Amino acid sequence: MANAAWRLAQRSCPSHLQVISFPVVQLHMNRTAMRASQKDFENAMNQVKLLKKDPGNEVKLKLYALYKQATEGPCNMPKPGVFDLINKAKWDAWNTLGSLPKETARQNYVDLVSSLSSSLESSSQVEPGTDRKSTGYETLMVTSEDGITKITLNRPAKKNAINVEMYHEIMRALKAASKDDSSITVLTGNGDYYSSGNDLTNFTDIPPGGVEEKAKNSAILLREFVGCFIDFPKPLIAVVNGPAVGISVTILGLFDAVYASDRATFHTPFSHLGQSPEGCSSYTFLKIMGPAKATEMLVFGKKLTAGEACAQGLVTEVFPDSTFQKEVWTRLKAFAKLPPNVSIHLLLLRTLKIIS
Numbered sequence: 001m002a003n004a005a006w007r008l009a010q011r012s013c014p015s016h017l018q019v020i021s022f023p024v025v026q027l028h029m030n031r032t033a034m035r036a037s038q039k040d041f042e043n044a045m046n047q048v049k050l051l052k053k054d055p056g057n058e059v060k061l062k063l064y065a066l067y068k069q070a071t072e073g074p075c076n077m078p079k080p081g082v083f084d085l086i087n088k089a090k091w092d093a094w095n096t097l098g099s100l101p102k103e104t105a106r107q108n109y110v111d112l113v114s115s116l117s118s119s120l121e122s123s124s125q126v127e128p129g130t131d132r133k134s135t136g137y138e139t140l141m142v143t144s145e146d147g148i149t150k151i152t153l154n155r156p157a158k159k160n161a162i163n164v165e166m167y168h169e170i171m172r173a174l175k176a177a178s179k180d181d182s183s184i185t186v187l188t189g190n191g192d193y194y195s196s197g198n199d200l201t202n203f204t205d206i207p208p209g210g211v212e213e214k215a216k217n218s219a220i221l222l223r224e225f226v227g228c229f230i231d232f233p234k235p236l237i238a239v240v241n242g243p244a245v246g247i248s249v250t251i252l253g254l255f256d257a258v259y260a261s262d263r264a265t266f267h268t269p270f271s272h273l274g275q276s277p278e279g280c281s282s283y284t285f286l287k288i289m290g291p292a293k294a295t296e297m298l299v300f301g302k303k304l305t306a307g308e309a310c311a312q313g314l315v316t317e318v319f320p321d322s323t324f325q326k327e328v329w330t331r332l333k334a335f336a337k338l339p340p341n342v343s344i345h346l347l348l349l350r351t352l353k354i355i356s
């Protein structure tokens with residue numbers, strides 16, 4: 001998405017401008033005066049083309065938005081639909097600027113390019129290990145108490161869509177949970193959704209190697225991600241607090257128990273998206289619900305209610321939404337107090353599940 005936005009932002013630059021070296025000193029002087037001239041702006045546009053390193057999607061969208069605001073003023077285009085990913089990301093970025101005056105947008109554009117020029121040149125000097133994300137999580141909340149490690153998907157404004165960062169963080173959290181002193185691990189969602197599945201923008205950020213490289217990288221990530229669930233050594237419970245879509249549904253077949261609110265639904269619209277079912281679901285769903293029901297879900301994209309998913313064995317038990325959290329957590333706390341030989345039984349049950 002953003003790469004396309006980036007290309008578009010670059011294409012949008014007036015074509016008669018030649019690529020010239022960037023007068024950084026002049027820009028810094030102008031920044032002090034806090035008023036970028038049209039010339040500074042044009043220079044900055046050229047400087048963008050000369051950046052040696054990719055500044056990342058977020059920055060590229062910011063540049064696009066500031067460029068549009070500086071040249072056309074506030075966004076007055078109709079909002080693109082949820083599946084028009086590229087235009088929606090661009091629209092969002094531009095629209096966020098509200099009624100920012102053109103001159104300020106021009107100044108901000110120039111400042112941003114100037115800061116990129118220096119920070120991207122010096123980024124190699126960052127000490128390894130100083131990454132502030134190495135201990136915390138950006139897309140998850142992870143807590144451990146009462147013998148339970150709880151991993152909460154935490155992008156509620158995006159219905160807990162799983163972006164690339166979240167895939168990596170879930171793997172990291174599972175690896176940490178497999179070694180901590182908790183007895184069981186829970187995956188749940190923050191907000192009204194459990195998860196809307198794969199973040200649709202994951203497929204739009206095409207690397208320099210093109211679509212083939214993107215597909216290869218995605219396949220590697222997906223394999224590693226699913227592997228973490230297959231190999232997880234402790235009881236793994238899903239607390240499905242609301243609707244679940246796509247990969248957040250398919251991997252449920254790899255959990256040891258699935259508790260759902262009666263508000264939850266289970267939807268795998270792969271055929272609609274031109275994708276194939278993942279997460280071992282073509283194996284696990286077949287085992288769990290039989291071929292006909294698995295086909296209805298995975299091939300025809302039938303959305304199940306929590307009650308239907310329970311009747312078909314995908315969900316262990318459904319609770320009224322009003323008492324869901326209280327009932328589930330009371331039960332899980334009791335489970336977590338069971339003696340540690342649980343793992344042996346778990347292993348046995350999982351093996352029987354596979355070979356039966």
Ligand SMILES: CCCCCCC/C=C/C(=O)SCCNC(=O)CCNC(=O)[C@H](O)C(C)(C)COP(=O)(O)OP(=O)(O)OC[C@H]1O[C@@H](n2cnc3c(N)ncnc32)[C@H](O)[C@@H]1OP(=O)(O)O
Nearest residue numbers: 082157158159161196197198199200201202218222246247
């Ligand atoms: C790189 C590794 C690749 C691994 C590949 C794994 C393959 C996995 C495949 C799947 O998981 S397929 C399923 C993909 N998911 C979807 O198709 C769901 C798409 N979203 C929707 O249909 C709807 O958003 C919704 C979930 C039904 C919710 O609708 P509602 O009207 O209630 O809310 P919205 O206004 O649509 O959404 C709010 C907000 O959230 C954003 N969003 C929601 N889901 C996603 C998503 N999956 N990806 C990206 N963004 C999502 C939506 O755009 C809205 O954003 P804003 O407009 O508020 O910015």
